[in-house]
Amino acid sequence: MISIKEKIAYGLGDTASNIVFQTVMLFLTFFYTDIFGISPAFVGTMFLLVRLIDAVTDPLMGALADRTNTRWGKFRPYLLWFALPFGIISVLAFTTPDLSEDGKMIYAFVTYTALMMVYTAINIPYCALGGVLTADPKERVSVQSYRFVFAMLGGLLVSGLTLPLVEFLGKGDQAKGYQLTILAMSILGVAMFLACFWGTKERLHPPVDQNSSFKQDFTYLLQNDQWRVLSAAAVCLLSGMVLRTSLAIYYVKYFLNLPDMITLFITLGMVGNVFGCILAEPLAKRVCKVKAYIVLQILAATLCVLHFFVPKDQVVLAFTLYIVWGFTFNMATPLLWAKMADTVDYGQYKTGVRITGMIYSSVIFFIKLGVAIGGAAAGWLLASYDYQADAVQSETTLNGILISFTLYPAIGSILVAFIMRRYTLNNQKVDEIHLELNRASY
Numbered sequence: 167m168i169s170i171k172e173k174i175a176y177g178l179g180d181t182a183s184n185i186v187f188q189t190v191m192l193f194l195t196f197f198y199t200d201i202f203g204i205s206p207a208f209v210g211t212m213f214l215l216v217r218l219i220d221a222v223t224d225p226l227m228g229a230l231a232d233r234t235n236t237r238w239g240k241f242r243p244y245l246l247w248f249a250l251p252f253g254i255i256s257v258l259a260f261t262t263p264d265l266s267e268d269g270k271m272i273y274a275f276v277t278y279t280a281l282m283m284v285y286t287a288i289n290i291p292y293c294a295l296g297g298v299l300t301a302d303p304k305e306r307v308s309v310q311s312y313r314f315v316f317a318m319l320g321g322l323l324v325s326g327l328t329l330p331l332v333e334f335l336g337k338g339d340q341a342k343g344y345q346l347t348i349l350a351m352s353i354l355g356v357a358m359f360l361a362c363f364w365g366t367k368e369r370l371h372p373p374v375d376q377n378s379s380f381k382q383d384f385t386y387l388l389q390n391d392q393w394r395v396l397s398a399a400a401v402c403l404l405s406g407m408v409l410r411t412s413l414a415i416y417y418v419k420y421f422l423n424l425p426d427m428i429t430l431f432i433t434l435g436m437v438g439n440v441f442g443c444i445l446a447e448p449l450a451k452r453v454c455k456v457k458a459y460i461v462l463q464i465l466a467a468t469l470c471v472l473h474f475f476v477p478k479d480q481v482v483l484a485f486t487l488y489i490v491w492g493f494t495f496n497m498a499t500p501l502l503w504a505k506m507a508d509t510v511d512y513g514q515y516k517t518g519v520r521i522t523g524m525i526y527s528s529v530i531f532f533i534k535l536g537v538a539i540g541g542a543a544a545g546w547l548l549a550s551y552d553y554q555a556d557a558v559q560s561e562t563t564l565n566g567i568l569i570s571f572t573l574y575p576a577i578g579s580i581l582v583a584f585i586m587r588r589y590t591l592n593n594q595k596v597d598e599i600h601l602e603l604n605r606a607s608y
Contacts, residue, residue, distance in 0.1 A: 168300055173309055175365025176299065177316030179245060179292045182358035184320030185351045186256050186285065191411045191537070192321075192432055193328060193344075194259075194278075195544055200555045201340050202262050204270055210545025212271075216279050217538040220531050223283055227290045228527025229380045232372070239368035240523070241298065244291035249359035252284050253352035260348040262341040282534070286527075288359065294526040297507040298370040303596050306507045307450040310500035314443040318436060318496065324351070325432040372520040383521045390513040392591055393525055396505060397532040399585045403463075403502070404536025405543065406578020407495065410470070412544040413571040414488070420559045421567050422478055434485060438492035446500040455501045456592050462498040463583040466491055470576035474568065495579075508591045508599075515599045544570070 198204045234240045259277040263269075299309055328347055335350075336343020378386070387393060414432055419425045449458055469491040476484045506529055514520040551566030553559065559567075591599075 167302075168305055168309060170312075172299070172366055173312035174316070175362050176296065176309060177312045177314075178358040178365070179295075179362030180313045180317035181320035181323075182249075182355035182362070183285075183289055183292065184317045185324060185355040186252070186281070188321040188324040188436075189256075189260075189328065189348065189351070190281075191408055191541075192325060192414070195412045195541060196415050197260065197344060198274060199545075199548075201344060202270060202274065203267075203555075204274055205549070206545040206553060206555075207549040208271055208545075209274075210542035210549070212275055212278060213538045213541035213545065216275075216282050217535050219279060220282060220286065220534050220538075223286050224290065224527045224531035224534070225384070225524060226380075227286050228294070228521075228523035228525070229383055231291045231294060231523035231527070232383070232521055238363075239298075241291040241295040242363050242366060242368060244288055245295075245359045245363040248284055248288040249356045249363075252288050252359070253356045255280050255284050256352045256355070257345065257349050260344045262345070286530075290523065290527045290530055292362070293503070293506075293530060294523045295366060295368065296503065297510050297522050297526060298368045299366065301370055301511075301600060303504070303508065303593065303600070304451065307455065307500060307504045308447050310503040311443060311447040313503070314446070314496065314500045315440060318440040318443055322433065322436040322440060325436045326429065329429045370522075372514075372522070373518075376519055378519055378521075383519070383524050386513060386517045386519050386521055387524055387528060389517055390509065390525070392509045392512050392589060393529065395585060395589045396502070396509060396529055399502075399582045399589075400529055400532040401536040401539065402578045402581040402585065404533050405539040406575035406582075408537045408540025409543050409547075409578070410491075410540075410571060410575040412541055413547075413567060416548070416553075416567050417571045421564050421571075422481060422484060424481065427481075431485060431488065435488045435492045438489035439496040442493040442496035442498075443500055446497050449497060450501060450504070454592050455504065456586065456589055459498050459501045459505075460583045460586050462494055462501075463579040463586070466495040466498075467576040467579035467583070469494060470572050470579070474572035505589070505591065508596050511596070511599050511603060512591055515602055543574070547574075 195206070195209055198209045199206050231241055231244065234243065236243050238246070255277065259281045261277075263273060265273055296306075296309055296313060300306060331347040331350065332340055332343035334343075335346040414435065415428050418428045418431045449455075469487055473484070473487045473491070476487065506526060510520065510522050510525050513525060547566060547570045551563045553563050553567075
């Protein structure tokens, strides 16, 4: 059993990560278009192009972490080494130097790319750390539940405080307000990463005689059919989620015509996320986590479709559906990450080689690809519907924002439910794998 103290320490690492991750999802598109003054079409393209870099850096980072050997373990050291660079580059990404239009685009591309690279360097080892804390499947769900409760608390911090702090610290200068707000949050994030480093312990290790090359690891990865299922699901999952969360500000500000309620809307949505993560563990104890995951995605899609039919004057109903969607969608999130650890075990069971970092890094690449597709789609869709920053929008634009906020994310969840029908690592199969791995270790 892992102590509650260690689960909290591990969770603080994702609070730190989500200070940036949720800020990117909730505010970065809006920051680029309405504060920095970059076209939404460029923003969408930039988000997607940076993922091409991740296609190289993510698996390399996973392979590097697998081959790291220190007195602190394989994955924990990266929390110590990259906490401060992560905080510094986060601030630079939300800084608005006085440049030409081309200069702004170059600056945004360079700083966003740097932010995603340092995010890779700290987040992939952090995520892989969750797979080596325990071999107990139930404890894995518990660890991930704690993690995502704290992750969503980080999101709650971002959603509830970002705009008020921008107003307070900027004193009318939104660009300065964003910079100082991210500075304050980054300082807090660095402290949380260090707390995660000191409060956790790696317990699972690869076989002592394991010695494979990066090319061999990649071959073993491709042989893992359950990894392929999770990777495909991750792209569809994050594409829909990021599209919806990126457009939440536009939906409230323009479709509902309630700019003063943006913070309340996204904060209440984050509260729903928190309670959904809390209930993931008791849900997994009562039903098969694979079947539960599929059902939750179908419910999330249904809620998105229902949201499409809510008239703009039904504010309470619009808020309620967004909260319930966040609750439902994020009840499934810890289950997905627990499945990644099971997939690592399955890969070792099938090939005899344990590549924790490689599997986590590659799934995270597909997660970030989904984030990029969702962010790119948000920018492209806004441009296609002739969105004009901080102006009165046409009826066509308003309808486009509504469709993009509701129906398109529903498609993502339906695809995830369909893909996950091919995932075979249910509770019984995972128990069989652990018995075999334990037998082989003696």
